[in-house]
Amino acid sequence: MNAEDVEPGTVRPGGRTARVREAVLRAAGDALVEHGFDGLDLADVARRAEVGKTTVYRRWSTPAGLVADLLTDMAEQSVPRTDTGSLEEDLRANARLVARTLTDARQGPLFAAVIAAATCDTRTAQALHHFYAVRVAEWAGCVSAAVERGDLPAGTDAGEVVRAVSAPLYYRLLASGDPLDEAAADRAAGAAAAAARAGVYVA
Template identity: 45%
Template sequence: MQPTGSVRPGGRTARTKAAVTEALVAELLEVGYAGTTIERIAQRAGVAKTTVYRRWGSLAQLVVDAFADTAGAQVPLPDTGSLEGDLRELGRASIAMLRMPHLRAVFDVVVREAIHDPAARSALTEFFAARIANGAAIVERAVARGEAAEGTDPAEVIRMVGAPYYARAYITGEPLDPALADRTAAVIALAAREGLLLR
């Protein structure tokens, strides 16, 4: 017998979680966070609202959990043979993710809630930490090829790659144009080559 609350792949718990997550995203897209309620989600998912409350406790925690499952997936790591090419592809993949309505709906809520909700703040911090750690290999390869100065800080390079996209998405509201990835990659590759991004 499995412990209470454990998830059997393909089991009822997994199916319930998938249905509730799908219902959450649909509600966020349809009525926004302000209009989304546990009751509406439960009705749309075809489960009892007590099931949702028992598992997640609150709407905020449900959003955080959905964020970990959807936006938390790693962007595939490119290997084009050049630092600029890798950063460009990484940037384009990030922009594509931010332009996906179902991912953006959850991401938007977590970013907003992170201001005052510790669970959301932790989820967002872990998300970016994982992205930075995953992208470090790009910089390490560039250093080995002589494209980036010895001692270049991989974390700082990857942070700088994402900064313009998230600034546009959540601060200035400007369009997320894939051409931005090209300009950003060129500038950061030049800075890394000139030794401006050292640890």
């Protein structure tokens, strides 16, 4: 593969350059929280990260490339799924993790900014879709395990169950403005578990 064939922001640096990537992505996240995607400026990110503008422009090229790499990093840093042996407890842990993330002083505004950016930028949307595909696949394991234990009907779509847990929580964040707390998380998990047991998510 030639260098010119590589899309900017898709190659992960290693060794000593890893700290540059870490600093730039942290700065990009700060800028997104403060100004949103429309206000994301590569020169400002370079200043915040205390690295040369040339480095940022060469490696990420565009704000969309930078956000794509930020989402890749977020997926890699995400907390592994819980494995308690109980479907309800596993889904509750997932829901509470989502709620904590979305109400975090930094992570909540960051996710809101990225989601807003994805509505008008194709590359950001693709990166966001990949991020959630990684997270859904990770947590789907607890649903698949429940099927294997006989706790859920055969043929249950594990990914759909996981998405059903987090969807009401994102609705509260982005649309209704209703409280996003542990009670809401537990209700979302309980509803998804009940629907799964009833066969709603059998493919």
